[in-house]
Amino acid sequence: MNDTLDRWIQRVTLAALLALTAALLTVGVLLYAPRTPPPQDILTGTHR
Numbered sequence: 001m002n003d004t005l006d007r008w009i010q011r012v013t014l015a016a017l018l019a020l021t022a023a024l025l026t027v028g029v030l031l032y033a034p035r036t037p038p039p040q041d042i043l044t045g046t047h048r
Contacts (some may be wrong), residue, residue, distance in 0.1 A: 040046070
């Protein structure tokens with residue numbers, strides 16, 4: 001293959017891997033981030 005096509009394939013592969021990494025990090029943060037309980041109602045002292 002010629003050098004131009006090789007460079008294009010490398011760039012596309014790198015962009016795809018970066019997008020996959022970002023997606024996996026986002027899913028990981030959403031799944032494993034600590035969840036805060038709903039705010040407490042000031043008047044009744046219960047959770048909403």
